[in-house]
Amino acid sequence: MKTNLQVFCKGIVDVSPFMIxxxxxxxxxxxxAIDIGFSPLAxxxxxxxxxxxxxxxxxxQLFSGGASxxxxxxxxxxVNSRHLxxxxxxSEHVSDLKLIWKIIISYFLIDQAFALSNQYFxxxxxxxxxxxxxxxxxxxWVIWQSSTALGIILGESIPxxxxxxxxxxxxxxxxxxxxxxxITNVIVMITSGLVATLGYDYIPYKAYVIVAALAGLCVALxxxxxxxxxx
Amino acid sequence: MTEWALIISCGLITFLTRFxxxxxLKKEMFNDRVREVLSYVPTAxxxxxxxxAIFLDNSGSILIEDNPKILAAIxxxxxxxxxxxxxxxxxxxxxxxWFLIFVV
Numbered sequence: 001m002k003t004n005l006q007v008f009c010k011g012i013v014d015v016s017p018f019m020i021x022x023x024x025x026x027x028x029x030x031x032x033a034i035d036i037g038f039s040p041l042a043x044x045x046x047x048x049x050x051x052x053x054x055x056x057x058x059x060x061q062l063f064s065g066g067a068s069x070x071x072x073x074x075x076x077x078x079v080n081s082r083h084l085x086x087x088x089x090x091s092e093h094v095s096d097l098k099l100i101w102k103i104i105i106s107y108f109l110i111d112q113a114f115a116l117s118n119q120y121f122x123x124x125x126x127x128x129x130x131x132x133x134x135x136x137x138x139x140x141w142v143i144w145q146s147s148t149a150l151g152i153i154l155g156e157s158i159p160x161x162x163x164x165x166x167x168x169x170x171x172x173x174x175x176x177x178x179x180x181x182x183i184t185n186v187i188v189m190i191t192s193g194l195v196a197t198l199g200y201d202y203i204p205y206k207a208y209v210i211v212a213a214l215a216g217l218c219v220a221l222x223x224x225x226x227x228x229x230x231x
Numbered sequence: 232m233t234e235w236a237l238i239i240s241c242g243l244i245t246f247l248t249r250f251x252x253x254x255x256l257k258k259e260m261f262n263d264r265v266r267e268v269l270s271y272v273p274t275a276x277x278x279x280x281x282x283x284a285i286f287l288d289n290s291g292s293i294l295i296e297d298n299p300k301i302l303a304a305i306x307x308x309x310x311x312x313x314x315x316x317x318x319x320x321x322x323x324x325x326x327x328x329w330f331l332i333f334v335v
Contacts, residue, residue: 021317042234049242054273058280059241069232069240076241079276080248085269087252094253106250166300166328167321169284170307172277174320177311185274192275193282200283201291209279216275221268 004131011117011135018112019143021174025053026144028167030151031158032057035165036064040152047148051107051141054175055079057168058209067206075209086114093121094130105130108137184223192216299331 002010026047033043038060046056055076062072086109094105113136120132158164179185196212203211232240285304288294295301307324314320 024318024321038234042238045235046238046241049238050245051242052245054277055241055245059237061280061284063237069237072237073240073244077244077248078272080245082269082272083245083248084252085266085272087249088255088266091253091255099254102253103250106246106253109249109253163328163332166284166303167325169281169300169304170321170324172281173304173307173324174311174317176274176277177315177317177320179274180308180312185271188271188274189278193278196279197282197286197293200287208283209276212279213272213276216278217268217271220271220275224267224271 001126001128004128007126007128007131008135008138010120011113011132011137012139014116014120014132015112015136015139018116019139022053022112022140022143023147025171026147027151027154028164028171029053029056029060030148030153031155031164032151032168033060034152034155035158035160036060043152044145044148047145050076051144052076052080052110053144054172057171061168062206062209065206071205071207071210075207078210078213082111083109086111086118089118090114090121090133097130101130105133105137108134108141110137110140112140113137184220187223188216188220191219299328299335303328303331 029047030043033046033056034040038046046059050056050059058075058079059072062075067075087106090105090109094102097105113133116136117130117133121129124132176185176189179189192212192215195215196208199208199211281304285300286293286295286298288298303324306327307320310316310323311320
């Protein structure tokens with residue numbers, strides 16, 4: 001059996017190539033949060049406390065649009081609801097661990113670490129395999145915090161004229177690159193996008209993100225059901 | 232609600248989405264159908280941020296003509312489909328946007 005440190009390092013090595021896109025994402029978050037008017041401390045606090053890139057951008061985006069706290073919190077919850085799936089998949093591998101380890105693992109249960117550690121867990125049955133997820137999670141944590149900090153520093157010197165807020169839709173677009181070739185996903189994307197755009201002014205309380213996402217999920221529900229029937 | 236209370240609440244709900252399922256001992260909490268639909272969450276939610284940021288102006292009205300963001304987003308999507316590369320997608324979009332607003 002490998003030592004804890006070896007498994008931890010394997011996690012770092014496995015997740016590293018996937019850290020390249022995290023850097024511009026963190027930079028953009030830091031720059032925009034400062035641009036919107038968050039203090040450097042609050043910006044850093046979001047990365048430390050929430051530690052979830054997409055949801056942090058949703059937070060500052062809705063905050064700058066004047067949404068209420070309830071809407072912001074539920075939108076953040078909705079964006080992060082995909083983690084329920086990760087947790088459910090991981091739970092069988094960590095069910096014997098102490099509560100404190102479950103808490104630590106949960107804090108580090110982010111997209112990239114989940115994806116790679118899940119593959120590792122399937123191939124390795126060692127008792128200390130969960131150190132792989134912590135290794136990947138800690139790596140992502142360090143990259144995310146330092147790129148946020150760099151964004152905060154740069155944010156104070158970047159002119160508004162550059163239109164960097166356009167980086168937000170581009171970043172989210174980039175997170176969907178693997179969906180563009182699947183017709184079901186494209187239909188879901190267009191449904192959600194149209195509902196959000198057309199409903200922006202009409203859906204109360206800035207709840208357009210949640211309403212559009214639910215509309216998209218309903219379409220996904222219908223389309224995947226039909227697909228099963230044809231198979 | 233103060234800024235910090237908001238940040239902490241958002242942190243708490245994020246942690247709960249991660250922790251709640253990890254803490255449950257049951258192996259099969261979700262059936263395949265629920266897993267399948269949950270896997271569509273990013274696909275369903277991200278366009279709700281992407282589309283308004285491209286098609287709406289600062290006042291929230293739909294802006295189609297004279298909107299360089301649309302062409303830049305189309306270019307970024309094309310590059311995304313072609314390369315499947317996150318960084319190439321972001322920077323092709325930003326570069327074409329800057330080209331359209333500063334050069335053209």
